[in-house]
Amino acid sequence: MIMSRGIEFNTSPNPMKTLAHKQSDAQPVSWAPVYQALREAIISHQIPPGTKLPEDELSSIYSVGRALIRPALQALAHDKLVRLEPNRGAFVAQPSKQEAREIFEARALIEPKVAALAAQVATPAAIKELRLHLEHEHSATQAHDDGAAIKLSAGFHMAIADIAAHSIFASYVYDLLSRSSLIVALYWKRRDATCESHAHHALVEAIANHKPDDAANLMRSHLVDLLSGLDLELVSKQDRTLSDMLRK
């Protein structure tokens, strides 16, 4: 078993349990471990955007045949986490600034609605778990563990989507969050990530007190804050592709 780069996966009976949060479209297929491992590695910034993902390299890393690598890459391509170029191979996606803006616009529409739903149906147990999540975030931020902080921040939003118990919205939130992770890797400019925890704290209170409107508004402003931490000033699409070509 070759296990380089520190990427690991187990072949337990239910391989989808690998992730911290349950996957909305969990299909118990055999290439799931590869998919999950790669997805985790991309989302947690272990593999930077633009990295080439050669099939036989992955094949030897995970010690499975290429037949299991291909569907995993295809699934990641459908998630827009990798870009498949015919006869060229797979690369970790690099969302354009335009895409980044649109993703955050979509989040600004969907996540407030999800937060309101969560505030309506949250059980005491769910709220307790949410507070626990907040604790973890806080300790990760204090320990300056950037990787864990990023993952936990996304996990907080996923947890709210789980509470809302709406499979469609949840899958969209998962989709947008994973792509947001790529956006953060590319366009994050502010290094002081302290501003977030206060917003999360207020959100938990609104949800715990069953105030849907407050939760929605807090989520909306929180997303505006997040967006303001990105460097997305206008560049024309032509410039973007030109610089792409020059850089490459």
Add this chain to the structure above:
Amino acid sequence: MIMSRGIEFNTSPNPMKTLAHKQSDAQPVSWAPVYQALREAIISHQIPPGTKLPEDELSSIYSVGRALIRPALQALAHDKLVRLEPNRGAFVAQPSKQEAREIFEARALIEPKVAALAAQVATPAAIKELRLHLEHEHSATQAHDDGAAIKLSAGFHMAIADIAAHSIFASYVYDLLSRSSLIVALYWKRRDATCESHAHHALVEAIANHKPDDAANLMRSHLVDLLSGLDLELVSKQDRTLSDMLRK
């Protein structure tokens, strides 16, 4: 070339042009013709929900190797149009009533926003095309061509999403519309589809006059109308799975 069931596809340079409306995530891969043909067949109710899709049958129908069938089925599974059961095969998806409700809730959130966006940015050319679309719908309804009417009705919503020029929202609308097609196949109770064209007409006017709020409200009420045409009264999830087992 074996072409049964009337399903056809061409292998033109850009196989994605087969569909009436451009696909948001158009990847110029070789299995695209199979994917498009199957997707079209499912959406247009040529293949009813629950139908098994054996790999080698599809392989002989489209006269391609199974290696091209598998990724196509996988992509359709990601779209939630087919369900992949390990070691069992692929089946056309059968959304539960719960899923159906959630899908229409998602549409009720996203499509009004998209309609408002379209009303803001619609060009005269786009409006003209929208009116043309309306004409086609009208003639299909008058000719009692149910299949065409269903497809054109969805096409109208897709056209609005195209005008809005927001790739994320557009892909979500496409996703929700294709799944709505399955829902209609399963749960449609009203056979008089005449009510729709008036709502579409009013929507076009709101978009043409650049009134985003009106467009959003019209879209919202239109979706409520559509939902009321479905038979989705409560059945407990336990009952649902039980009846599933009995029926199968």
Add this chain to the structure above:
DNA sequence: TTATGCGGTTTTGTCTACAAAGTTATTCCT
């Protein structure tokens, strides 16, 4: 008569090999 166990058949899952396309480096010509 009904239920259970066994075996054949069908269908999916995976691997290996070959073909095609792309990329890179080298060489030759200007």
Add this chain to the structure above:
DNA sequence: AGGAATAACTTTGTAGACAAAACCGCATAA
């Protein structure tokens, strides 16, 4: 010396074959 064409190499795309799992029918026993 610089640029273009060509050749070698690398990587992906596709087909075929084999193995494993599930399904169906039949026989046998309670």
